[in-house]
Amino acid sequence: MPINDGLYDAIVFGERDQVVEIVQKAVDDGEDAAELLNVTMIPALREVGDQFSSGEVFVPEMLVSAHAMQAGVDILAPLLVKGGHEPIARVAIGSVKGDLHDIGKNLVVMMLKGSGFEVDDLGVDCRIETFEEAVDNGAQVLCLSALLSTTRGEMKPVIDHFANRDEVRIVVGGAVITEDYAKQIGADGFGEDASDAVRAVRECLGLDATSA
Ligand code: B12
Structure with missing residues (x-):
């Protein structure tokens, strides 16, 4: 799966509503939740960390990006957590x-x-x-x-x-x-x-x- 540039930027810029819209559409289109997370979403949040390290953004921006990320993760959660069997431990x-x-x-x-x-x-x-x-x-x-x-x-x-x-x-x-x-x-x-x-x-x- 290629990187989803719109979603990447929406997380980097902390655009929560846009993240929700793009992730929901991806889920509706049957895209793989784990790949979306690993290929686009986690790297986007890492980029925010790099920008923080280099002094381009500060804690408030990191927080807004984190909230946007979490809103996307909340949509993916039911797809990542399937469960339904006896707990292993x-x-x-x-x-x-x-x-x-x-x-x-x-x-x-x-x-x-x-x-x-x-x-x-x-x-x-x-x-x-x-x-x-x-x-x-x-x-x-x-x-x-x-x-x-x-x-x-x-x-x-x-x-x-x-x-x-x-x-x-x-x-x-x-x-x-x-x-x-x-x-x-x-x-x-x-x-x-x-x-x-x-x-x-x-x-x-x-x-x-x-x-x-
Ligand atoms: C979002 C963020 C925040 C948000 C957190 C919001 C939240 N609800 O989590 C806010 C704005 C609150 C924040 C605050 C701070 N942050 Co911060 N933050 C980040 C950022 C950008 C992303 C973290 C993240 O969610 N990554 C994505 C997730 C998916 O990755 P992950 O957490 O690494 O988890 C994966 C693995 O590590 C692993 N894993 C995680 N936990 C566990 C546990 C087990 C048991 C296992 C097996 C695996 C595992 O699996 C995960 C999934 O793949 C990072 C940058 C970065 N590169 O990580 C900085 C970063 C971690 N923050 C940093 C700093 C300095 C701070 C502050 C001190 C800033 C300040 N001056 O106030 C404060 C500290 C607050 C505190 N007391 O904790 C530094 C840390 C540097 C260091 N080496 O110590 C980083 C690296 C940014 C940077 N480049 O400087 N931050």
Whole structure:
């Protein structure tokens, strides 16, 4: 699927109504939701990040683009989350303490749900107690998301907190996380993107990584 230039620009410029219109039309035309997301929408939001880095745009513009993106993702959500079978396992996911980014986390939630997991979405700015409560409620895997170099340091304290609880598995991810970093802090798994998150969660549960 080629990049959808209209949609790309609508996200970059934060044109929410236009995003809704274009995504809805694409869905009505039977376009593939995951491809639309991966080929056009995520790269568009990354471009906004690059513009922020180079001082071309500021936080308010990033926020408007994020809202426009989320409006498009909301339309795609039912197509990404199919579900309908017995849950494979219970997973809880949250952005770590101090981190308010949630678009990537929300995509991971959708992919996990779509792959048969029961998912407890803990939201953003999650403290250790929030993860602890999720484990008390039956979570077998905790997924931690971080987008800032200043918040990724919040992952290790969570991992250390559950170090003596062998039954709890921890998978980490987010733009500032690498496989090496995940190993360094003692995580059980690392996922590059939303589909890779499913592989990582399945693997850390000892399940075949590919079959859903
Ligand atoms: C939108 C955005 C915002 C929005 C967030 C809105 C929201 N509801 O999420 C707002 C405006 C609030 C924001 C604020 C800030 N932001 Co900001 N933001 C972004 C931006 C442009 C896009 C993020 C995004 O949604 N990407 C798209 C999603 C789909 O990708 P993703 O999050 O990486 O997720 C994928 C993978 O990483 C992975 N994944 C994610 N989580 C997990 C978890 C697990 C377990 C797994 C396996 C995988 C996984 O799967 C996802 C799907 O494929 C990025 C730029 C960028 N390049 O990422 C900057 C960026 C992350 N922000 C940045 C900064 C600096 C900030 C602020 C500090 C700015 C400020 N001065 O106030 C604040 C911090 C607020 C806070 N305390 O969190 C920097 C971070 C730099 C750094 N290395 O630390 C970036 C990189 C911009 C830049 N180039 O400088 N931001």
